[in-house]
Amino acid sequence: MVTNSLERVLWHGLQTAVAAEGSLADILPKLAESADQPEIAEALRQFGKESARHSTCLECELASPRGESNAAGIAGLLNECGNSVAAEEDTVAKDALLLAGAWRIARYQGSAYETLRGLARLLHEDQLEPILASLVDEETKTAQSLKRLADSVIYLPQRELNETS
Numbered sequence: 001m002v003t004n005s006l007e008r009v010l011w012h013g014l015q016t017a018v019a020a021e022g023s024l025a026d027i028l029p030k031l032a033e034s035a036d037q038p039e040i041a042e043a044l045r046q047f048g049k050e051s052a053r054h055s056t057c058l059e060c061e062l063a064s065p066r067g068e069s070n071a072a073g074i075a076g077l078l079n080e081c082g083n084s085v086a087a088e089e090d091t092v093a094k095d096a097l098l099l100a101g102a103w104r105i106a107r108y109q110g111s112a113y114e115t116l117r118g119l120a121r122l123l124h125e126d127q128l129e130p131i132l133a134s135l136v137d138e139e140t141k142t143a144q145s146l147k148r149l150a151d152s153v154i155y156l157p158q159r160e161l162n163e164t165s
Contacts, residue, residue, distance in 0.1 A: 003123065010119040011062075017112060018058045020071035024051035024105065027078050035098055036091035037153055047102055047142055054109075054135060061128060073112075077105050092154065099150040103143055110139030 028048030035041035081101025088094045117132035119125075 006119060006123060010116060010123060013116045014058060014062055016071050018055055020074040021051045021055035023071055023074055025055055031098060034085050034094060036095050039149060039153055040095050040098055043146060043149055044102060077108060096154045099146055103146040106139050106143035106146060110136055113139060
Protein backbone atom coordinates (compact mmCIF):
# COMPACT_ATOMS: atom_id res chain seq x y z
CA MET A 1 0.00 0.00 0.00
CA VAL A 2 1.30 3.45 -0.95
CA THR A 3 0.56 5.00 2.46
CA ASN A 4 2.71 2.41 4.23
CA SER A 5 5.52 3.01 1.77
CA LEU A 6 5.34 6.77 2.27
CA GLU A 7 5.30 6.29 6.04
CA ARG A 8 8.51 4.27 5.73
CA VAL A 9 10.03 7.04 3.62
CA LEU A 10 9.03 9.64 6.23
CA TRP A 11 10.40 7.69 9.19
CA HIS A 12 13.60 6.80 7.35
CA GLY A 13 14.04 10.48 6.50
CA LEU A 14 13.54 11.43 10.14
CA GLN A 15 16.11 8.87 11.25
CA THR A 16 18.53 10.23 8.66
CA ALA A 17 17.87 13.75 9.92
CA VAL A 18 18.67 12.70 13.51
CA ALA A 19 21.92 11.10 12.34
CA ALA A 20 22.80 14.15 10.23
CA GLU A 21 22.13 16.63 13.03
CA GLY A 22 24.17 14.50 15.43
CA SER A 23 27.10 14.51 13.01
CA LEU A 24 26.81 18.25 12.54
CA ALA A 25 26.68 18.86 16.29
CA ASP A 26 29.94 16.92 16.64
CA ILE A 27 31.85 18.19 13.63
CA LEU A 28 30.89 21.86 13.19
CA PRO A 29 32.62 22.96 16.43
CA LYS A 30 35.77 21.17 15.25
CA LEU A 31 35.57 22.95 11.89
CA ALA A 32 35.18 26.22 13.80
CA GLU A 33 38.72 25.72 15.12
CA SER A 34 39.99 26.09 11.54
CA ALA A 35 38.44 29.53 11.09
CA ASP A 36 40.72 32.55 11.14
CA GLN A 37 38.03 35.13 11.81
CA PRO A 38 36.25 34.89 15.18
CA GLU A 39 32.85 35.69 13.65
CA ILE A 40 33.11 32.67 11.40
CA ALA A 41 34.22 30.39 14.23
CA GLU A 42 31.29 31.60 16.34
CA ALA A 43 28.82 31.08 13.49
CA LEU A 44 30.01 27.49 13.05
CA ARG A 45 29.78 26.82 16.80
CA GLN A 46 26.24 28.25 16.86
CA PHE A 47 25.28 26.11 13.87
CA GLY A 48 26.60 23.09 15.78
CA LYS A 49 24.49 24.02 18.83
CA GLU A 50 21.44 24.44 16.61
CA SER A 51 22.10 21.00 15.14
CA ALA A 52 22.27 19.49 18.64
CA ARG A 53 18.88 21.08 19.45
CA HIS A 54 17.41 19.74 16.21
CA SER A 55 18.72 16.26 16.94
CA THR A 56 17.18 16.30 20.43
CA CYS A 57 13.87 17.62 19.08
CA LEU A 58 13.69 14.90 16.44
CA GLU A 59 14.76 12.16 18.84
CA CYS A 60 11.80 13.11 21.04
CA GLU A 61 9.49 12.64 18.06
CA LEU A 62 11.05 9.25 17.36
CA ALA A 63 10.61 8.05 20.93
CA SER A 64 10.08 4.49 19.76
CA PRO A 65 13.07 3.13 17.80
CA ARG A 66 12.28 2.55 14.16
CA GLY A 67 15.59 1.21 12.90
CA GLU A 68 18.98 2.63 12.14
CA SER A 69 20.01 5.15 9.54
CA ASN A 70 23.06 7.07 8.50
CA ALA A 71 23.53 10.46 6.94
CA ALA A 72 25.66 9.83 3.87
CA GLY A 73 24.67 13.15 2.26
CA ILE A 74 25.80 15.24 5.22
CA ALA A 75 28.89 13.07 5.65
CA GLY A 76 29.83 13.82 2.04
CA LEU A 77 29.33 17.57 2.48
CA LEU A 78 31.31 17.59 5.73
CA ASN A 79 34.09 15.51 4.17
CA GLU A 80 34.29 17.82 1.16
CA CYS A 81 34.43 20.90 3.40
CA GLY A 82 37.03 19.39 5.74
CA ASN A 83 39.26 18.21 2.91
CA SER A 84 39.09 21.55 1.12
CA VAL A 85 39.92 23.48 4.28
CA ALA A 86 42.78 21.14 5.17
CA ALA A 87 44.33 21.54 1.71
CA GLU A 88 44.15 25.35 1.75
CA GLU A 89 46.91 27.47 3.28
CA ASP A 90 45.46 30.96 2.79
CA THR A 91 43.35 31.98 5.81
CA VAL A 92 40.86 34.04 3.78
CA ALA A 93 40.32 31.14 1.41
CA LYS A 94 39.91 28.74 4.36
CA ASP A 95 37.27 30.99 5.90
CA ALA A 96 35.49 31.24 2.55
CA LEU A 97 35.52 27.45 2.23
CA LEU A 98 34.18 27.03 5.77
CA LEU A 99 31.32 29.43 5.15
CA ALA A 100 30.53 27.93 1.76
CA GLY A 101 30.44 24.44 3.24
CA ALA A 102 28.25 25.48 6.15
CA TRP A 103 25.91 27.36 3.81
CA ARG A 104 25.53 24.28 1.58
CA ILE A 105 24.83 22.12 4.63
CA ALA A 106 22.14 24.50 5.93
CA ARG A 107 20.49 24.55 2.48
CA TYR A 108 20.70 20.75 2.26
CA GLN A 109 19.13 20.32 5.70
CA GLY A 110 16.41 22.85 4.89
CA SER A 111 15.55 20.95 1.71
CA ALA A 112 15.45 17.66 3.59
CA TYR A 113 13.11 19.09 6.23
CA GLU A 114 10.87 20.64 3.57
CA THR A 115 10.57 17.23 1.90
CA LEU A 116 9.75 15.57 5.23
CA ARG A 117 7.25 18.31 6.00
CA GLY A 118 5.44 17.60 2.73
CA LEU A 119 5.28 13.90 3.56
CA ALA A 120 4.05 14.64 7.10
CA ARG A 121 1.31 16.87 5.70
CA LEU A 122 0.31 14.24 3.14
CA LEU A 123 0.17 11.53 5.81
CA HIS A 124 -1.74 13.73 8.26
CA GLU A 125 1.05 13.65 10.80
CA ASP A 126 -0.43 16.75 12.41
CA GLN A 127 1.96 16.85 15.37
CA LEU A 128 5.04 16.41 13.23
CA GLU A 129 4.29 18.89 10.45
CA PRO A 130 4.67 22.08 12.56
CA ILE A 131 7.93 20.79 14.06
CA LEU A 132 9.31 20.22 10.58
CA ALA A 133 8.04 23.63 9.46
CA SER A 134 9.95 25.19 12.33
CA LEU A 135 13.11 23.29 11.36
CA VAL A 136 12.75 24.49 7.75
CA ASP A 137 12.50 28.08 9.03
CA GLU A 138 15.55 27.69 11.29
CA GLU A 139 17.69 26.18 8.53
CA THR A 140 16.60 28.94 6.14
CA LYS A 141 17.55 31.60 8.69
CA THR A 142 20.88 29.88 9.33
CA ALA A 143 21.65 29.77 5.59
CA GLN A 144 20.75 33.46 5.24
CA SER A 145 22.88 34.36 8.24
CA LEU A 146 25.87 32.45 6.85
CA LYS A 147 25.43 34.13 3.47
CA ARG A 148 25.32 37.60 5.08
CA LEU A 149 28.42 36.73 7.09
CA ALA A 150 30.26 35.62 3.95
CA ASP A 151 29.26 38.84 2.22
CA SER A 152 30.43 41.03 5.09
CA VAL A 153 33.68 39.34 6.15
CA ILE A 154 34.90 37.67 2.94
CA TYR A 155 33.37 38.95 -0.29
CA LEU A 156 32.99 42.67 0.35
CA PRO A 157 36.45 43.15 1.95
CA GLN A 158 38.10 41.16 -0.85
CA ARG A 159 36.23 43.12 -3.51
CA GLU A 160 37.33 46.39 -1.88
CA LEU A 161 40.91 45.11 -1.63
CA ASN A 162 40.90 44.15 -5.32
CA GLU A 163 39.53 47.56 -6.31
CA THR A 164 42.28 49.41 -4.43
CA SER A 165 45.13 47.32 -5.80
